[in-house]
Amino acid sequence: MSIRLVLTDIEGCLTANKGIALNLQAFQWIREHLEKLPPIALCTGRSQPYIEGILQAIGKFEDSVGENGCILYITEKDDITLHPKINEKTLKEKEKMKKFLREKLEGKAHIEPGKEVCVSLYPEGKLTVPELSEITKELLKNTFPNFQVVYSYSAVDITPQGIDKGAGMEMLVERKKLNYDEILGIGDSLGDLPFLQKLKCKTTPANGHPTLKSIATYTAKEENILGVIEILKHFFL
Numbered sequence: 001m002s003i004r005l006v007l008t009d010i011e012g013c014l015t016a017n018k019g020i021a022l023n024l025q026a027f028q029w030i031r032e033h034l035e036k037l038p039p040i041a042l043c044t045g046r047s048q049p050y051i052e053g054i055l056q057a058i059g060k061f062e063d064s065v066g067e068n069g070c071i072l073y074i075t076e077k078d079d080i081t082l083h084p085k086i087n088e089k090t091l092k093e094k095e096k097m098k099k100f101l102r103e104k105l106e107g108k109a110h111i112e113p114g115k116e117v118c119v120s121l122y123p124e125g126k127l128t129v130p131e132l133s134e135i136t137k138e139l140l141k142n143t144f145p146n147f148q149v150v151y152s153y154s155a156v157d158i159t160p161q162g163i164d165k166g167a168g169m170e171m172l173v174e175r176k177k178l179n180y181d182e183i184l185g186i187g188d189s190l191g192d193l194p195f196l197q198k199l200k201c202k203t204t205p206a207n208g209h210p211t212l213k214s215i216a217t218y219t220a221k222e223e224n225i226l227g228v229i230e231i232l233k234h235f236f237l
Contacts, residue, residue: 004182010044012188016224018154026225031059045157047114067118069168097144119158152189166194203231
Protein backbone atom coordinates (compact mmCIF):
# COMPACT_ATOMS: atom_id res chain seq x y z
CA MET A 1 0.00 0.00 0.00
CA SER A 2 1.41 3.41 -0.92
CA ILE A 3 2.19 6.12 1.65
CA ARG A 4 -0.31 8.98 1.50
CA LEU A 5 0.88 10.97 4.53
CA VAL A 6 4.10 11.65 6.44
CA LEU A 7 3.40 12.29 10.14
CA THR A 8 6.31 13.70 12.11
CA ASP A 9 7.13 15.07 15.52
CA ILE A 10 8.72 18.52 15.74
CA GLU A 11 11.33 18.58 18.55
CA GLY A 12 14.11 16.12 17.88
CA CYS A 13 12.89 15.68 14.32
CA LEU A 14 12.22 18.93 12.47
CA THR A 15 14.00 20.98 15.12
CA ALA A 16 16.92 20.22 17.42
CA ASN A 17 15.27 21.48 20.61
CA LYS A 18 13.37 24.36 22.12
CA GLY A 19 15.42 27.55 21.99
CA ILE A 20 17.68 26.39 19.13
CA ALA A 21 17.50 28.12 15.75
CA LEU A 22 15.74 26.35 12.88
CA ASN A 23 17.88 24.84 10.15
CA LEU A 24 16.40 27.01 7.42
CA GLN A 25 18.46 25.38 4.67
CA ALA A 26 16.98 22.00 5.58
CA PHE A 27 13.44 23.40 5.57
CA GLN A 28 14.19 24.93 2.17
CA TRP A 29 15.14 21.48 0.88
CA ILE A 30 11.77 20.14 2.02
CA ARG A 31 9.96 23.06 0.36
CA GLU A 32 11.78 22.43 -2.92
CA HIS A 33 10.76 18.76 -2.95
CA LEU A 34 7.13 19.01 -1.77
CA GLU A 35 5.74 17.99 -5.16
CA LYS A 36 7.63 14.69 -4.98
CA LEU A 37 6.66 13.96 -1.37
CA PRO A 38 3.42 12.89 0.31
CA PRO A 39 1.72 15.61 2.38
CA ILE A 40 3.59 16.28 5.65
CA ALA A 41 1.58 16.66 8.86
CA LEU A 42 2.75 17.13 12.44
CA CYS A 43 2.17 15.06 15.58
CA THR A 44 3.59 17.10 18.42
CA GLY A 45 3.27 18.27 21.98
CA ARG A 46 3.40 21.89 20.88
CA SER A 47 0.48 24.32 20.68
CA GLN A 48 -1.47 25.44 17.60
CA PRO A 49 0.45 28.70 16.96
CA TYR A 50 3.78 26.86 16.87
CA ILE A 51 2.31 24.14 14.65
CA GLU A 52 1.16 26.85 12.24
CA GLY A 53 4.65 28.38 12.25
CA ILE A 54 6.34 25.06 11.44
CA LEU A 55 3.82 24.39 8.66
CA GLN A 56 4.69 27.81 7.25
CA ALA A 57 8.35 26.79 7.26
CA ILE A 58 7.47 23.54 5.46
CA GLY A 59 5.46 25.50 2.93
CA LYS A 60 2.23 23.51 2.86
CA PHE A 61 -0.59 23.37 5.40
CA GLU A 62 -1.87 20.01 6.60
CA ASP A 63 -4.20 19.22 9.50
CA SER A 64 -1.98 18.23 12.43
CA VAL A 65 -2.06 16.73 15.91
CA GLY A 66 -1.02 19.03 18.76
CA GLU A 67 -0.66 19.08 22.53
CA ASN A 68 0.20 15.37 22.64
CA GLY A 69 -3.10 14.31 21.12
CA CYS A 70 -5.36 16.75 22.96
CA ILE A 71 -6.07 18.87 19.90
CA LEU A 72 -6.39 18.55 16.14
CA TYR A 73 -5.46 21.69 14.21
CA ILE A 74 -7.82 22.13 11.25
CA THR A 75 -5.94 24.33 8.81
CA GLU A 76 -8.82 25.31 6.51
CA LYS A 77 -10.73 26.70 9.49
CA ASP A 78 -7.61 27.96 11.31
CA ASP A 79 -9.12 26.42 14.43
CA ILE A 80 -8.69 23.44 16.73
CA THR A 81 -10.87 20.50 17.72
CA LEU A 82 -10.45 19.02 21.19
CA HIS A 83 -10.20 15.27 21.61
CA PRO A 84 -13.74 13.96 22.29
CA LYS A 85 -12.72 12.66 25.74
CA ILE A 86 -12.05 16.23 26.89
CA ASN A 87 -14.99 18.02 28.51
CA GLU A 88 -15.59 21.06 30.71
CA LYS A 89 -14.88 19.08 33.86
CA THR A 90 -11.50 18.03 32.46
CA LEU A 91 -10.59 21.63 31.64
CA LYS A 92 -11.54 22.87 35.10
CA GLU A 93 -9.50 20.12 36.75
CA LYS A 94 -6.57 20.98 34.50
CA GLU A 95 -6.60 24.57 35.73
CA LYS A 96 -6.54 23.40 39.35
CA MET A 97 -3.63 21.10 38.51
CA LYS A 98 -1.66 23.96 36.91
CA LYS A 99 -2.05 26.06 40.06
CA PHE A 100 -1.01 23.09 42.19
CA LEU A 101 2.09 22.44 40.09
CA ARG A 102 3.14 26.09 40.06
CA GLU A 103 3.20 26.03 43.86
CA LYS A 104 4.88 22.63 44.24
CA LEU A 105 7.48 23.12 41.51
CA GLU A 106 8.44 26.73 42.14
CA GLY A 107 12.14 27.12 41.38
CA LYS A 108 12.28 23.65 39.79
CA ALA A 109 10.19 24.03 36.64
CA HIS A 110 7.91 26.38 34.74
CA ILE A 111 4.78 25.79 32.67
CA GLU A 112 4.86 26.55 28.96
CA PRO A 113 2.19 29.18 28.16
CA GLY A 114 -0.41 29.06 25.41
CA LYS A 115 -1.80 25.52 25.56
CA GLU A 116 -5.50 24.66 25.70
CA VAL A 117 -5.33 21.29 27.48
CA CYS A 118 -1.85 19.74 27.73
CA VAL A 119 0.36 21.05 30.53
CA SER A 120 4.04 21.12 29.58
CA LEU A 121 6.76 21.56 32.19
CA TYR A 122 10.31 22.69 31.49
CA PRO A 123 12.97 22.02 34.14
CA GLU A 124 15.03 24.81 35.67
CA GLY A 125 18.55 24.75 37.06
CA LYS A 126 20.29 21.38 36.98
CA LEU A 127 17.10 19.32 37.09
CA THR A 128 16.81 16.98 34.09
CA VAL A 129 13.63 16.20 32.16
CA PRO A 130 13.52 12.54 33.36
CA GLU A 131 14.01 13.70 36.97
CA LEU A 132 11.24 16.27 36.59
CA SER A 133 9.00 13.57 35.13
CA GLU A 134 9.43 11.34 38.19
CA ILE A 135 8.79 14.25 40.57
CA THR A 136 5.66 15.22 38.63
CA LYS A 137 4.30 11.67 38.58
CA GLU A 138 4.68 11.44 42.35
CA LEU A 139 2.94 14.79 42.88
CA LEU A 140 -0.02 13.90 40.67
CA LYS A 141 -0.39 10.23 41.62
CA ASN A 142 -2.93 10.74 44.41
CA THR A 143 -3.97 14.36 43.88
CA PHE A 144 -4.81 14.33 40.16
CA PRO A 145 -5.14 10.67 39.13
CA ASN A 146 -7.14 11.54 36.01
CA PHE A 147 -3.99 12.83 34.30
CA GLN A 148 -0.96 11.01 32.89
CA VAL A 149 2.67 12.06 32.51
CA VAL A 150 5.05 11.47 29.59
CA TYR A 151 8.24 13.24 28.64
CA SER A 152 10.14 14.13 25.50
CA TYR A 153 13.70 15.34 24.97
CA SER A 154 12.84 18.82 26.21
CA ALA A 155 9.68 18.74 28.34
CA VAL A 156 7.38 16.84 30.67
CA ASP A 157 3.87 16.69 29.22
CA ILE A 158 0.68 16.07 31.19
CA THR A 159 -2.54 15.04 29.46
CA PRO A 160 -5.87 13.54 30.54
CA GLN A 161 -5.70 9.76 31.03
CA GLY A 162 -6.06 7.89 27.76
CA ILE A 163 -5.04 10.80 25.55
CA ASP A 164 -1.66 10.67 23.82
CA LYS A 165 -0.23 11.13 20.34
CA GLY A 166 -1.76 7.81 19.29
CA ALA A 167 -5.21 8.98 20.32
CA GLY A 168 -4.63 12.26 18.49
CA MET A 169 -3.58 10.40 15.36
CA GLU A 170 -6.88 8.50 15.46
CA MET A 171 -8.69 11.83 15.02
CA LEU A 172 -6.46 12.74 12.09
CA VAL A 173 -6.89 9.32 10.42
CA GLU A 174 -10.66 9.57 10.72
CA ARG A 175 -10.74 13.10 9.33
CA LYS A 176 -8.49 12.29 6.37
CA LYS A 177 -10.08 8.85 5.80
CA LEU A 178 -6.69 7.13 5.86
CA ASN A 179 -5.51 3.65 6.72
CA TYR A 180 -2.64 3.36 9.23
CA ASP A 181 -0.62 1.49 6.60
CA GLU A 182 -0.78 4.63 4.44
CA ILE A 183 1.15 6.73 6.98
CA LEU A 184 4.90 7.00 7.45
CA GLY A 185 5.67 8.10 11.02
CA ILE A 186 8.77 9.93 12.25
CA GLY A 187 9.50 10.34 15.96
CA ASP A 188 12.42 10.52 18.36
CA SER A 189 11.18 10.18 21.96
CA LEU A 190 9.07 7.82 24.06
CA GLY A 191 6.21 10.30 23.75
CA ASP A 192 6.08 9.35 20.07
CA LEU A 193 5.71 5.64 20.77
CA PRO A 194 1.88 5.69 21.08
CA PHE A 195 1.48 6.84 17.48
CA LEU A 196 4.47 5.11 15.91
CA GLN A 197 3.60 1.65 17.24
CA LYS A 198 0.26 1.79 15.39
CA LEU A 199 1.99 2.28 12.05
CA LYS A 200 3.49 -0.26 9.71
CA CYS A 201 6.10 2.24 8.50
CA LYS A 202 7.81 3.86 11.50
CA THR A 203 11.12 5.73 11.41
CA THR A 204 13.44 7.71 13.65
CA PRO A 205 16.45 10.00 13.22
CA ALA A 206 19.83 9.02 14.69
CA ASN A 207 18.97 10.81 17.95
CA GLY A 208 15.89 8.62 18.45
CA HIS A 209 15.33 6.80 21.72
CA PRO A 210 16.65 3.20 21.73
CA THR A 211 13.09 1.87 22.13
CA LEU A 212 12.05 3.57 18.91
CA LYS A 213 15.12 2.31 17.11
CA SER A 214 14.24 -1.24 18.17
CA ILE A 215 10.86 -1.07 16.40
CA ALA A 216 11.77 1.24 13.52
CA THR A 217 11.36 0.25 9.90
CA TYR A 218 14.24 2.63 9.17
CA THR A 219 16.70 4.49 11.43
CA ALA A 220 18.50 7.45 9.88
CA LYS A 221 22.21 8.00 10.27
CA GLU A 222 21.69 11.76 10.61
CA GLU A 223 20.08 13.58 13.54
CA ASN A 224 17.04 15.86 13.76
CA ILE A 225 15.85 17.46 10.50
CA LEU A 226 18.82 16.08 8.52
CA GLY A 227 17.63 12.65 9.66
CA VAL A 228 14.11 13.51 8.50
CA ILE A 229 15.47 14.48 5.09
CA GLU A 230 17.44 11.23 4.96
CA ILE A 231 14.21 9.33 5.69
CA LEU A 232 12.29 11.23 3.00
CA LYS A 233 15.03 10.55 0.45
CA HIS A 234 15.15 6.85 1.40
CA PHE A 235 11.42 6.26 0.93
CA PHE A 236 10.37 8.74 -1.74
CA LEU A 237 13.29 10.04 -3.83
